Amino acid sequence: MEQSELQAIPEVPARLVFMGGQASEARARVLERSGHWRRAxxxxxxxxxxxxxxxxxxxxxxxxxxxxxxxxxxxxxxxxREYRTLLSLHGPCPKCGTVQDFTELGRMGNPHKVTCASCRWDLYVEVARASEAT
Ligand SMILES: [Zn+2]
Incomplete structure (x- = not known):
């Protein structure tokens, strides 16, 4: 996807949750995929x-x-089974506080797991479901 197209998609609030219960606020770009898109x-x-x-x-x-x-x-x-696509994820790690762009993008798992580049802990991403599908 082109960088300009990516910028056109609004960022939504996301939560990064560490297993110990700590969480941090992050920003994510997520596309909700329709049944039509998945079949195509x-x-x-x-x-x-x-x-x-x-x-x-x-x-x-x-x-x-x-x-x-x-x-x-x-x-x-x-x-x-790609119901949602994660396009970008930016925020601080709840474990070590390192602000970073996470690289585990693409098809979103449920829950979706990412790894902190700094402390290597696994984090879970929570993004509220958007109302419209593309
Ligand atoms: Zn970390």
């Missing part, structure tokens, strides 16, 4: 299967269709 992405992933008749001609032949099918299935499976 899944179909794109499955379109990779169309490469099989081509890659079969590349020596040593037999592994490539399996690799392509596995990649297509893996991507489709992940897109199918």
């Amino acid at each position: 992405q899944m179909l794109k992933d499955l379109a990779l299967l169309l490469l099989i008749p081509i890659v079969i001609w590349i020596p040593p032949h037999f592994p490539w269709p399996i690799v392509v099918a596995a990649v297509a299935a893996f991507r489709a499976f992940n897109h199918m």
Whole structure:
């Protein structure tokens, strides 16, 4: 995604929670994904299967269709359960206080876990659900 597109998405308040119960306030950009978006992405992933008749001609032949099918299935499976996408996350670690941009972006798990770059503790991200889906 372009940086300018990213800037257009409003930041929402998020909470970073450390297992001991401490929490800190952070800012996050989250996209809510619609069922339509998930199905469209899944179909794109499955379109990779169309490469099989081509890659079969590349020596040593037999592994490539399996690799392509596995990649297509893996991507489709992940897109199918991508209800929310985390685009950015910025805030202080509740454990050590280091302010940072977290790098564990993309499909949001429930709960979504990130790791502090400074103290290496696992933190959980809580973002309130937005009203509209894109
Ligand atoms: Zn930390």
